[in-house]
Amino acid sequence: MSADYVLETRNLVKEFKGFTAVDDVNLKVERGTIHALIGPNGAGKTTVFNLLTKFLTPTTGTILFNGKDITSMKSAAIARKGIVRSFQISxxxxxxxxxxxxxxxxxxxxxxxxxxxxxxxxxxxxxxxxxxxxxxxxxxxxxxxxxxxxxxxxxxxxxxxxxxxxxPEMLLLDEPTQGMGHEDVSVVADLIKKVSANRTILMVEHNLHVVAQLADKITVLQRGAILTEGDYATVSQDPQVREAYMGVEADDEVANAIAAESAAASAAEKEAVK
Structure with a gap:
């Protein structure tokens, strides 16, 4: 029996004056799951969020919600459809x-x-x-x-x-634990788990301990493209993921080191959006 995908992107591309921020992304988010979007600085995570919620318009590609093409819709119409997002800044x-x-x-x-x-x-x-x-x-x-x-x-x-x-039918959470101390991170992670009941959540999150705790599936972006996907155990041990985060051939300690990814949106993404 095929999976029930609430949100899909097909060959999603976003270019800014010759810079490709999102490069042929095919994302599938299964209904009723918590799906994490992670990657090193400049990977295109927030740009993908901005495309999904129509704060940006794709250069090419298609966005589907519940099987319906929403690519040409405005952000307010997307929210009325049931896709609601948070932002990095409260x-x-x-x-x-x-x-x-x-x-x-x-x-x-x-x-x-x-x-x-x-x-x-x-x-x-x-x-x-x-x-x-x-x-x-x-x-x-x-x-x-x-x-x-x-x-x-x-x-x-x-x-x-x-x-x-x-x-909302689907929540998009952009860096929900950014700037928090350990105690607040735990509280918000528990809250996300609680509110996920009967909802689908797609989140960008830099804290890999939170991702490991919450995510049913993880998509790793690098330079705007999907590097790999899977559960946390699979993704954290992938040599390509380790190298993408660390920039070197990594040993068995890299899964912990990945959690040091910067909480701030990448400078490249910010400049591109401007």
Whole structure:
């Protein structure tokens, strides 16, 4: 019986003035799994995310979601289809409460524009669901706290709550543990595992300990192309993967050394997007 793929790319290419950032990528993400996209600096990981969510337009190639061609759709239409992403930098409203942040996201599902001009009482009907989502990410007790006062790990958890408010079928998480201490990394990794129930997750992640803990399948990119795919045990022992991360022929310690990949998006990707 063939696998059920929720997201596929076919011969996906993105070029920037002669620089090929994504090179003939054929990605298949199976429904109900956590799929990790990893690779050394400049591999094209975030560029792939930007193509999937239409912040960038492919040079050539096709993107399929639930078997339907979404290549020509705009980013807002992609989100309405059920593909919702986070970003490397936490994207929340710092001077609103946690409850208000989630409630703003819930308004999108009301089928109307944001009701900033209406009485707050009109939006109170969203409070119960907002509190449920905050509870799901372990933040219900802080519902009335101002977001700017939260530690960084909690802000990332809040961002996941606002993402879940859009009721996505598929979550794209871009470096969800970037910049975190060990304790926050563990909390967010557990949270990702929890919210993956009945959802598909594709994540770019530099922390290979997190990838080993969470990912059902891993795709390794190098210079914009797929180097190899498989589970963590297979990928971490692949000589090509070791060399791609380390730049040398590697020994049995390389699987641990891979976890030192930079958390920042590559300078090449940033300059290309500009």
């Amino acid at each position: 994207a929340v409203f710092p001077h609103l409460t946690l409850l208000e942040n989630v409630r703003i996201a819930l308004q999108r599902n009301e089928g109307n524009s944001f009701h900033f001009w209406k009485s707050e009482k009109v939006l109170d009907k969203l409070n119960d669901r907002a509190l449920e989502l905050l509870d799901e990410v372990g933040l219900k007790d802080y519902a009335n706290a101002i977001t700017v006062d939260l530690p960084y790990g909690s802000k990332r958890a809040l961002e996941i709550a606002t993402t879940l408010a859009l009721d």
